Amino acid sequence: MKRILLYIxxxxxxxxxxxxxxxxxxxxxxxxxxxxxxxxxxxxxxxxGMVCFNPADDPALVRLRDKGYKIKGVRCYLLDEYxxxxxxxxxxxxxxxxxxNTVRQTLCDFSAGWNxxxxxxxxPIGEDPIYLGLQVYETIGAAYPLMSxxxxxxxxxxxxxxxxxxFEELTDRxxxxxxxxxxxxxxxxxxxxxxxxxVSSPQTVAPRGTFKGDVYILNQSAQPLSNLRLxxxxxxxxxxxxxxxxxxxxIPAYGHSKLTLTLQxxxxxxxxxxxxxxxxxxxxxxxxxxxxxxxxxxxxxxNFVRMPLVEEFTSQACVNCPQMAYFLExxxxxxxxxxxxxxxxxxxxxxxxxxxxxxxxxxxxxxFGGYELExxxxxxxxxAVLEGESNxxxxxxxxxxxxxxxxxxxxxxxxxxxxxxxxxxxxxVSVTGRVSRDLVEKELYFSLYLVEDGIPTTTYAQLGMDxxxxxxxxxxxxxxNGVVLKMFNTAPLGDQLSPAADGTFSLTFPPIxxxxxxxxxxxxxLVALISRVNKENLRDNEVLNAAQLPLGTESGIQSINGKQxxxxxxxxxxxxQTGFTHSGIYIVGGKKVVK
Numbered sequence: 127m128k129r130i131l132l133y134i135x136x137x138x139x140x141x142x143x144x145x146x147x148x149x150x151x152x153x154x155x156x157x158x159x160x161x162x163x164x165x166x167x168x169x170x171x172x173x174x175g176m177v178c179f180n181p182a183d184d185p186a187l188v189r190l191r192d193k194g195y196k197i198k199g200v201r202c203y204l205l206d207e208y209x210x211x212x213x214x215x216x217x218x219x220x221x222x223x224x225x226x227n228t229v230r231q232t233l234c235d236f237s238a239g240w241n242x243x244x245x246x247x248x249x250p251i252g253e254d255p256i257y258l259g260l261q262v263y264e265t266i267g268a269a270y271p272l273m274s275x276x277x278x279x280x281x282x283x284x285x286x287x288x289x290x291x292x293f294e295e296l297t298d299r300x301x302x303x304x305x306x307x308x309x310x311x312x313x314x315x316x317x318x319x320x321x322x323x324x325v326s327s328p329q330t331v332a333p334r335g336t337f338k339g340d341v342y343i344l345n346q347s348a349q350p351l352s353n354l355r356l357x358x359x360x361x362x363x364x365x366x367x368x369x370x371x372x373x374x375x376x377i378p379a380y381g382h383s384k385l386t387l388t389l390q391x392x393x394x395x396x397x398x399x400x401x402x403x404x405x406x407x408x409x410x411x412x413x414x415x416x417x418x419x420x421x422x423x424x425x426x427x428x429n430f431v432r433m434p435l436v437e438e439f440t441s442q443a444c445v446n447c448p449q450m451a452y453f454l455e456x457x458x459x460x461x462x463x464x465x466x467x468x469x470x471x472x473x474x475x476x477x478x479x480x481x482x483x484x485x486x487x488x489x490x491x492x493x494f495g496g497y498e499l500e501x502x503x504x505x506x507x508x509x510a511v512l513e514g515e516s517n518x519x520x521x522x523x524x525x526x527x528x529x530x531x532x533x534x535x536x537x538x539x540x541x542x543x544x545x546x547x548x549x550x551x552x553x554x555v556s557v558t559g560r561v562s563r564d565l566v567e568k569e570l571y572f573s574l575y576l577v578e579d580g581i582p583t584t585t586y587a588q589l590g591m592d593x594x595x596x597x598x599x600x601x602x603x604x605x606x607n608g609v610v611l612k613m614f615n616t617a618p619l620g621d622q623l624s625p626a627a628d629g630t631f632s633l634t635f636p637p638i639x640x641x642x643x644x645x646x647x648x649x650x651x652l653v654a655l656i657s658r659v660n661k662e663n664l665r666d667n668e669v670l671n672a673a674q675l676p677l678g679t680e681s682g683i684q685s686i687n688g689k690q691x692x693x694x695x696x697x698x699x700x701x702x703q704t705g706f707t708h709s710g711i712y713i714v715g716g717k718k719v720v721k
Contacts, residue, residue: 147242148313149201150186151177151305152280152321152417154344154382155240161277163299164205164270171289172215175272176225176259177304178282185415186346187251189315195308196248199232201240202260203303206268208236215263218243225257225285225293236262242307257285259304276300276514277384278325278342281420297665298516318408319346322356323419324389324401330424330541331391333362337423339389341403343377346416350376355407360392361399361425368406391425396564397543399425426562428629430542432508434534435469435655435672437490438608439476439504439519445590448604450503450522452597455604457530466538469653469672471577472608477502481586482609482645485618486573492661493518505530507537509657510668518664544656546673548574555614555635557654561670563629570670571620571657572631575613576638577674580648581606611650612642619659638677650677 149155166173179197181187200218210216211233218241220230230245249256262271274284276299283301287293326340345351352373357366367390377383392399404418438454440447461468474480475487476494493509494500495517504519511518513536523529546559557574583591586606590596597603614635615621625631644650652675660666 146310147198147201147244147307148310148316148348149305149307149380150179150190150312150316150346151201152278152283152344153275153301153303153305155303155305155380156378156382157275157277157303161275163274163276165272165274165284165286165296165299165302166264166270167288168269169264169266171264172261172287173264173271174219174259174261174287174290174293175302175304176219176221176257176285176287176293177302178225178255178257178285179306180255180282181251181253182255184417186316186319186417189414190308190312191251193312193315195312195315196250197245197256197258197306198248198309199242199244199307200258200260201242201305201307202236203240203273204236204262204271205238205273206271207238208262208268208271210263211235213263216261218245218260219258220245220249221257222252223254225259225287236260244307255282256306258306259285259302273303274300275303277382278323278344278419279421280321280323296516298511298514313348315414317347317349317414318411319414319416320344320351320354320405320408321346321416321419322354322403322405324358324403324421325384327401327421328398328424328541330426330429332427332429333393333395333425334360334391335425336388336390338386341385341387341389342382342419343385343405344382345377345380347408348379349409350378352376352409353407354405354409354413356387357404357406358389359402360390360394360423361396361401362392362394366404366406370407391423395425395427395562397424397426397541397562398422424541424543426564428545428560428562430545430560430562430671432538432540432542433467433469433546433672433674434537434540435471435508435669436534436537437471437473437506437509439473439491439500439502439506441474441476441478441502442480442482442586442588443478444502445593446522447503448588448590448600449525449593449596450505451607452600452603453525453527454505454530455607457527457534460527460531461534466534468534468538469655469674470608471575471610471653472606474609476500476504482606484610484613486610486613489618493664493667495664505533507533508540508669510537510540511665512536512540518667542671543668544670546654546656546671548652548654548673548675550638550652550675550677552637554637555652557631557633557635559631559656559673560629561623561625561631561656563627565670566625566627566629568658570623570625571617571659572623572633573613573615573620573655573657574633574635575653576611576642576650577653578609578611578645578647578650579605579607581609581645585646606645606647609645609647611644612638620655620657623656651675652677
């Protein structure tokens with residue numbers, strides 16, 4: 127991908143030598159390799175990508191329209207050549223109202239790098255949204271044809287149609303490298319115009335609280351940008367908060383930058399509070415209005431602490447699962463050495479059921495999006511799409527702990543939307559806690575499990591243990607962990623939770639039965655979680671938080687379950703600690719806790 131640098135130099139040179147067209151878009155033209163993503167199916171298939179240019183959202187388009195400028199064509203970027211004009215397979219296009227309502231189309235052969243393709247007849251800007259993009263026929267030899275900048279997710283800027291089915295907005299893949307082309311004289315209407323967006327969201331922040339946010343700045347004008355004023359408006363506010371920024375290095379014409387700034391949230395509490403950023407001043411002058419960058423924040427007075435939930439889809443009959451579990455276990459060891467916690471569950475479904483399969487395991491295969499996509503081994507974190515990913519489910523990346531540590535970092539950074547505390551006595555199992563108040567009216571589901579770890583393969587065999595490529599110590603490390611022995615909830619995906627108006631809840635269950643089946647493991651624990659379930663829209667699934675309580679330890683020990691500890695921490699020798707630096711028993715607030 128180093129050749130992209132050459133294409134960037136050619137592109138910038140063309141701009142500086144005053145080409146016949148002025149580009150306008152929401153992605154940068156000078157992306158580094160690490161900022162790019164390729165999008166497609168990975169097989170032989172038609173692939174179309176579109177970006178929405180909507181006058182209702184973008185004052186710059188209104189200025190251009192009012193001055194009589196029309197869209198002359200499309201500028202787009204490809205890493206590979208697609209010489210498919212003769213088969214009518216490759217073209218640039220424009221649509222109005224919806225991405226499927228095509229009103230302009232120009233057949234062309236795409237070369238690697240930037241392509242400027244004009245329509246036979248320029249397209250006027252009206253009141254309706256305009257969609258600009260391209261189509262190619264993806265091949266296995268030149269797979270994943272669409273290119274996107276993954277540093278900012280501009281709404282409606284990554285609409286993809288694979289296989290001529292329907293358009294889907296990929297909200298986690300950034301912004302397609304697609305620009306509108308105008309006459310070169312239109313540059314005056316974009317003078318002092320820039321796009322800005324908070325991209326490190328959602329973040330957990332108190333109402334009207336300050337937070338550190340990464341702000342993507344795109345210079346949409348032909349002059350360098352040295353200083354600017356950002357106007358930010360959080361949910362619940364009518365007046366903007368201003369942030370003045372002086373850049374150490376000016377942003378060149380059509381260039382971009384990402385700055386870490388101190389921003390202020392609005393007063394409205396919500397797990398998806400709106401947050402708008404616009405450029406009010408450009409180089410000490412009033413900016414020409416452009417599109418506002420919109421994102422979301424998690425604004426709440428409840429500062430819950432995330433306990434990431436890792437669920438591995440596995441099977442005794444899966445020959446590849448032991449090696450994934452091996453490196454996952456190595457990642458867990460490093461994670462605990464950093465003083466961080468997690469909750470792990472194994473789901474024995476998705477490939478072949480076995481002695482450990484439960485009703486919940488069967489039901490959770492809906493997270494794969496259909497039977498044809500099910501496989502083992504696979505993992506989901508918090509049952510959510512992690513930042514930079516496109517699916518809930520992740521497979522094996524490479525044979526090392528690193529991919530799992532990266533995913534755990536993303537999972538623990540997700541805002542926690544609930545607090546869960548578990549208590550166990552000989553008379554009952556009780557769970558108390560609180561959910562974010564704006565989620566009280568939502569459909570939430572509560573699950574409580576008795577879980578066993580350390581089940582040996584001598585009693586419950588596992589395929590793949592003697593694979594030729596397996597680590598030498600696989601047999602020493604691998605055990606069946608996270609196996610559900612008992613579900614306290616009656617419905618496989620959890621019982622509906624009905625918290626009080628302030629978000630609090632309290633549940634009581636019968637005690638753990640003395641005759642509950644054990645698989646001969648070394649330890650057991652209680653695991654609770656609160657989830658959102660949506661089988662129709664997989665992106666609307668999420669575990670709000672999880673908690674666990676180890677069993678079989680000495681009397682009086684409590685678990686730390688996603689609730690911030692403020693008391694001084696001591697080890698069992700009475701030495702003051704700076705935090706929970708490793709797994710073990712601590713003294714907090716005069717009580718023993720296990721971490």
